[in-house]
Amino acid sequence: xxxxxxxxxxxKYGPMIIAPKRQYINKLSKALCFLQAKDLKGxxxxxxxxxxxxxAPLKSTYNVLRVKDSAWLVCSQFFEEENSxxxxxxxxxxxxxxxxxxxxxxxxxxxxYKAEKEVYLIFNSALILRAYKLRLCCFMVRWTI
Numbered sequence: 055x056x057x058x059x060x061x062x063x064x065x066k067y068g069p070m071i072i073a074p075k076r077q078y079i080n081k082l083s084k085a086l087c088f089l090q091a092k093d094l095k096g097x098x099x100x101x102x103x104x105x106x107x108x109x110a111p112l113k114s115t116y117n118v119l120r121v122k123d124s125a126w127l128v129c130s131q132f133f134e135e136e137n138s139x140x141x142x143x144x145x146x147x148x149x150x151x152x153x154x155x156x157x158x159x160x161x162x163x164x165x166x167y168k169a170e171k172e173v174y175l176i177f178n179s180a181l182i183l184r185a186y187k188l189r190l191c192c193f194m195v196r197w198t199i
Contacts, residue, residue, distance in 0.1 A: 055079060068101030069126075073109035078133040082107065085144035096149045103155045104148070109133060119151045121158035126151050 055064040055076065064071045064079045067086045073079050089097040106125040109132075117128035126148075137143075153173040157164035 069104040069107050071107045071109070073133075074111040074130055075133075078109045078130060081133055081141060081144065082109075084141040085148060088141055089145045089149070093145075093149070096145075096152075099156065100148050100152045103152050103159070117147075117151075119154055121155050121164055124155050 055062055055066075057063070061072050061074055062076050062079055064083070066083065067090075071079050071082055073082075086097065086100070089100065104124055104126060106123070108125065108127050110127055110129050112129040113131045114129040115132045117126065117132065119126050135143075150173055154164045154169065157169055157172070163169050
């Protein structure tokens with residue numbers, strides 16, 4: 055990991071990770087380590103198909119995937135979460151987003167209801183499903199508060 059123009063840059067696991075704070079890269083690394091230990095196939099999908107993860111210094115939980123560039127942009131407020139299960143949520147989110155990259159690479163539709171439904175159905179691993187359900191609960195709670 056090194057610092058350039060007020061951003062930390064790491065490429066330990068495959069995708070280049072660019073973040074305004076070292077702790078954001080550490081949280082992302084913890085999520086990738088979790089996937090490497092619990093879902094090696096999912097971990098390999100991420101490291102082989104996602105080129106860049108850019109954590110923008112913006113006060114938002116917005117995230118967007120640019121499938122043509124295999125790049126994921128996520129805002130830094132998202133990484134301010136201090137929940138002890140956050141890395142599992144982050145691992146499930148990474149797995150979800152890389153599936154859209156694969157849909158694009160395979161020439162299939164990667165946006166819309168059918169594409170989302172297909173991605174949800176892929177998560178048949180009990181561990182990933184639990185993390186994914188946690189992610190959905192967190193999402194619902196944020197929208198109801």
